[in-house]
Each structure stands twice: as C-alpha cells, then as structure tokens.
Amino acid sequence: MANATAIILAAGEGTRMKSNHAKVAHEILGKPMVCWVADAAIAGGCTRIVLVVGSHADEVRAIVGAAYGERADVSVECVEQTERLGTGHAVRCALEATGVDAGPVVVLNGDLPLARPETIRRFVESVADGVTAASILTITAPDPTGYGRIELDAGGNVIRNIEQKDCTPEQLETLHELNAGCYAFDGAKLAAHIGEIGHDNAQGEYYLPDMIEILRSHGDRVAVVHVNDYTEGLGVNSRSELARATRIARDRINDRLMAEGVTFIDPTQAWIGPDCTIGRDTVVWPQTFLIGDTHVGEDCQLGPQTRLTNVRAGDGCVIDETVAIDAVLENAVDCGPRAYLRPGTHMLDGSKAGTHVEIKKSTIGEGSKVPHLSYIGDTTMGSGVNIGAGSITCNYDGVHKHKTVIGDGVFVGSDTMMVAPAEIGDGALVAAGSVITKPVPADALGVGRARQTNIEGWAHKHREALKAQK
Incomplete structure (x- = not known):
C-alpha cells in the first residue's frame, strides 16, 4: 500500500x-x-x-x-x-x-x-x-x-x-x-x-x-x-449527468451529517461541500450552501438562503440570509438577514451584523453590533460598540484603502460617515448625521455636521410660486 x-x-x-x-x-x-x-x-x-x-x-x-x-x-x-x-x-x-x-x-x-x-x-x-x-x-x-x-x-x-x-x-x-x-x-x-x-x-x-x-x-x-x-x-459526460452526480453527492453528505446529529429542515435543499463540517444540534434551513473549507460549530442556525465559502463559525451562531466568504465568526455571532461578510471579516463572540450590513476586512469586537444598513471596511472595532443605522467607514480615496479604529464602548449615531484614516477613542459618542474627519478622543462627543437653519414661511412661498407657473 x-x-x-x-x-x-x-x-x-x-x-x-x-x-x-x-x-x-x-x-x-x-x-x-x-x-x-x-x-x-x-x-x-x-x-x-x-x-x-x-x-x-x-x-x-x-x-x-x-x-x-x-x-x-x-x-x-x-x-x-x-x-x-x-x-x-x-x-x-x-x-x-x-x-x-x-x-x-x-x-x-x-x-x-x-x-x-x-x-x-x-x-x-x-x-x-x-x-x-x-x-x-x-x-x-x-x-x-x-x-x-x-x-x-x-x-x-x-x-x-x-x-x-x-x-x-x-x-x-x-x-x-x-x-x-x-x-x-x-x-x-x-x-x-x-x-x-x-x-x-x-x-x-x-x-x-x-x-x-x-x-x-x-x-x-x-x-x-x-x-x-x-x-x-456513474460517469459524468453531460450537464444533466453533472446534476445527477451532485444530487447523489449531496444526499450522501447530508445523510452522514444527520447521522452525526445535524438537523436538516429539508435535506434536498441544502448543499454541503465534501470538505465542510457541521457540529451536532445545528439546524440547517433550506437553500443553504456550505462551500470549500467551511466549518460550523454546534447549536447553530444556518439559513435559510445562506451561502458560506471558506468560513469558520463557532458554537451558537445564527447565520440567516447571509453570504460570507473567507470569514471567521466566533461563538454566538448573529448575522442577517441579508448580511454580506466579505474576505477578512472577523466577528468576535456575541457580535452582530444585522439587516443589509456589509463588512469587509474588519474585526468586530466582542458584543459589538452593526445592526442595519451599514458598511464597515478596513476597521478594527473594540468591544461593546454600537453602530447606528446607515453608517459607513469611508475607507477608499480612489487610490488607497485607509483604516478606521473604533475603541471599546463607542456609540455611533445613525447616518454617520467616518472618513478614514479615522480614530474614535474608548467610550466616545458620535452624533447622528456626522461626517467625522478628525480623531474623536476617548469619552468625547464628536459632532461633524452643518448647523441647522430654518427659514420661516419658505415652503408656503415655494408652493404658491409653483401654482403660479401652471
């Protein structure tokens, strides 16, 4: 031999x-x-x-x-x-x-x-x-x-x-x-x-x-x-025979995983690659794909409509309607629905990437949350951070990528632009609607927005002018 x-x-x-x-x-x-x-x-x-x-x-x-x-x-x-x-x-x-x-x-x-x-x-x-x-x-x-x-x-x-x-x-x-x-x-x-x-x-x-x-x-x-x-x-000589072989391979793998303690809501609607592993008591929902070198721990919820490629996920994760590529999710991480984790994403224990969130080449600290409608790229984020809705790190100047550093316990208000290179110190608060272009010291309030001006009666005059044009 x-x-x-x-x-x-x-x-x-x-x-x-x-x-x-x-x-x-x-x-x-x-x-x-x-x-x-x-x-x-x-x-x-x-x-x-x-x-x-x-x-x-x-x-x-x-x-x-x-x-x-x-x-x-x-x-x-x-x-x-x-x-x-x-x-x-x-x-x-x-x-x-x-x-x-x-x-x-x-x-x-x-x-x-x-x-x-x-x-x-x-x-x-x-x-x-x-x-x-x-x-x-x-x-x-x-x-x-x-x-x-x-x-x-x-x-x-x-x-x-x-x-x-x-x-x-x-x-x-x-x-x-x-x-x-x-x-x-x-x-x-x-x-x-x-x-x-x-x-x-x-x-x-x-x-x-x-x-x-x-x-x-x-x-x-x-x-x-x-x-x-x-x-x-059975050989493969045509597209239909390729699909036949895929079905057979899928059923073999899913049968083995079920025998090892994994639950499939519908094993005909989950496609697990031959080199992937899933821990016991994990539930795989329909339209879930695990590809390449992907390994998922115990007691997780995968899907529905999730695709993981070369992903490491720990125990107790919820990964719902998520596309993740070359990413690491530690324990009790919550993703989705409709999250996109790009290569280099590392989510620590208890962190969250919520609805319509995209994260790229970033570390999301323990217990930190990016709940919805945000983009975080080239960022190192501490623990206990909350990112308000619609916030982004502006990490690309058209030629180079720049890094953002967010300390522990930071609260970022909604609709905030953090223009990299940016640094927000521990415990700082950033006001909603800000454009942050300078460092925010620890425990400070960062405000980066124009002063609001109200012009009395302007809306009424505007409407009357429009009527006169008819």
Whole structure:
C-alpha cells in the first residue's frame, strides 16, 4: 500500500458538456470533479497521484496546483498526453513520464467523482497480493446501457471484457457484471506489457481494456472488484449527468451529517461541500450552501438562503440570509438577514451584523453590533460598540484603502460617515448625521455636521410660486 499509485485519466475534451472548460474542472458542491477522484484515491491509500492531462491542460494543472501544491504527504503530478490516442496510450504516457514500474497501480477516470475511498482501497489491495495481475471495477446497474459486460469463469476469474455493441442478445441478458471503466494492475506486470497494446481498430487508438486479454495470454490472473452501490460507477459526460452526480453527492453528505446529529429542515435543499463540517444540534434551513473549507460549530442556525465559502463559525451562531466568504465568526455571532461578510471579516463572540450590513476586512469586537444598513471596511472595532443605522467607514480615496479604529464602548449615531484614516477613542459618542474627519478622543462627543437653519414661511412661498407657473 505504501507504493500505490493512482493514474487519473483527465485528458478528454468532454464535448457533450458544451463548455469552454475542461470536463474534469466542472464542480460538484464547489469542488472540481478531478479533485473528488484524487481525494478519494489519496484517502484510499494511494501516495502518488499522476493526472494525465490533455484538453485544457493548463486549466487542469492550475486546479491541481492550487489543491495539492503544498501537500507533503502525497505526490501529485500532471503528465500531458499531447496526442490523444486512447486510454492505453494515456497510461503508457504516464508510466514513461514517471517511471512507475512497481506496486499497485489503479487507473481511474477523472469524470468518476462518486467512487468512495474504501472502494479504491479494496481495488488497490486486490492486486497487492502478488497473485492477481489486474482487477476490473464492476457494478450492477438498473440501466446497463453503454457498459461493457465482464464474462467470468466458475472461479470468478475474468475471461474477457465484451463491449456492449459486441454482445449477443444472450450475453446482454445473462452477463450482469458491468465494467465501470476503472482498472487496478500489478505495476510491474503493467509496465512489462503496456507496450503490447495494439491499435488495429477503426479509431486507430490504443485501448486499455486490451490489457485484460494480454495479461491472460501470459497466464496471469485477472479478477473483478464488485461495488454494491452502482452510483460509484456513474460517469459524468453531460450537464444533466453533472446534476445527477451532485444530487447523489449531496444526499450522501447530508445523510452522514444527520447521522452525526445535524438537523436538516429539508435535506434536498441544502448543499454541503465534501470538505465542510457541521457540529451536532445545528439546524440547517433550506437553500443553504456550505462551500470549500467551511466549518460550523454546534447549536447553530444556518439559513435559510445562506451561502458560506471558506468560513469558520463557532458554537451558537445564527447565520440567516447571509453570504460570507473567507470569514471567521466566533461563538454566538448573529448575522442577517441579508448580511454580506466579505474576505477578512472577523466577528468576535456575541457580535452582530444585522439587516443589509456589509463588512469587509474588519474585526468586530466582542458584543459589538452593526445592526442595519451599514458598511464597515478596513476597521478594527473594540468591544461593546454600537453602530447606528446607515453608517459607513469611508475607507477608499480612489487610490488607497485607509483604516478606521473604533475603541471599546463607542456609540455611533445613525447616518454617520467616518472618513478614514479615522480614530474614535474608548467610550466616545458620535452624533447622528456626522461626517467625522478628525480623531474623536476617548469619552468625547464628536459632532461633524452643518448647523441647522430654518427659514420661516419658505415652503408656503415655494408652493404658491409653483401654482403660479401652471
């Protein structure tokens, strides 16, 4: 197991996706398909991952680099198949570029995102005994259309793989082992015989399934690893199949979370990414999305209509109709409805971002409140602060961003403009409607507004003048 290698075929154009992007770059619950396959292989015991790229190679390389570039526990690399001459040719390119010639080698499809780590582990183990030269991943599906059939002998050994178009009516009726398109090999035997695959076919391509006949001709054993859950063998070749895979992945994740103590009001209306976690007794309302590296604590209320991307939230938070990205919410934080927490937001225990509030790259202190209709950007806010409705930090001068510092216990009246760089000392009070352009000392009253002037009778005269114009 220590030397297990996964070769992931990710070079296809995916023409049925009708897309400007690589097929394997399309996301399921916020994660590219190719990363679902690579993560499953890593969790299944593979310490070396080789991705064969071709169409949109730079895009796939960028995805792989962002996801695995800093990992030290596993080797993840890309090999380009400049001429796409079939699956057998792709595997040969991978072997020649990497020098892999020993240990278990599993060949997986980059568009097979639903394969589980435990299945890949069984797959790896099936060729680690020194007896079996290759294994084929098989399923039994309700609709077998499009799958090749595997013929077995009485001992369960593979006799041959028969493509559906080559099956007789009897074979279609009696052969129920369906080829999911993934293979495991003894690495030494694969390296020794991969060059024997020919291309004498209508397409002039080198097909990996031909390795089955080649290994058998050398007297080697070929077996199957059957997966009871046929959805693990469902590929993604179109937008509708992408949506199908998303539904299946969603249901798996939500079922697991419910078993761990999370409540879903309607589990069909919550989309939780595969790397996200939710603590027990948290309630997930409909139309909630958790994406990327998002982790939520216990006893929280999520949603409805909430999207969290790379967010850390502690215990006891209420996050209602909120969009938050790259933000940290500590314990008992209250957000929304209709709050927007932009990257760099850090809300301390008991703080609040209320209705129609936007916060960006700011720390909101313990127990501080930004209740409604306000924008706070590039700000460090102390504890126990209250920000009145309609207040903003004017942090951008058209060229540079500037910081605002608000001390502990500050009360800011409604409709206040704090022109950065601004500093408001501990315990200060800012009068409503002020434009603050200078520091406000601790415990002072800051007033920055024009003196009110009343002109007696002006409104009546104005109305009379308008009437005269008719």
